[in-house]
Amino acid sequence: MNSAAKAAIWVAAITAVGGVITAVAVALINRPNEVKPGGDITSTPTQAAPKPTPPPTTKSPAPAPFAVTLDSVLPRGAHKSISSKEGLAAKGTVKNLPPGYSIWLMDRDDTDYSIAQSARISNETWIAESYPLGDPSQAVPYHMTVVVVRANGVCTSELRKRVRQDKYQMTDLPKGCAEAAQQDITVSEK
Known part of the structure; x- marks a missing residue:
């Protein structure tokens, strides 16, 4: 070649x-x-490697919110209307009351709170009474407000101390107390 x-x-x-x-x-x-x-x-296109998935975090569920209602305020005793002498009975519901907390019933006029009593709680229902109401010399009818107070341990201790000392009147709620519900009422009998 x-x-x-x-x-x-x-x-x-x-x-x-x-x-x-x-x-x-x-x-x-x-x-x-x-x-x-x-x-x-x-035969497959290039893809970025997937990012590793972090393990799921375990969060504690948020506590259910505290709730209190004031469902009824009725005359105490045989009266058809609220009297200053016989007072009133109040009832409501409470849900998710934190440990160490209590519910108190109070009356409030234009200037002061007056401690009535610590509410009795059973199966998410609270009841409490307040009597007598107002100043016995006060002319009827007059208006006041029924107040439901949520009290932490500090507030509960202070309220109990005031009751033991017969110091039911106060201008402001003690530390740890908060109004949870209220209803205006008319005291129409002596």
């Missing part, structure tokens, strides 16, 4: 190999496949 024939074979071989390399390169560019290190062609 002469040198011209050998040169032609080499040119044809190099052209063929170049064409194959070009075809493979074009196919790789136009395909969504990737070439992994080591030359393996895969």
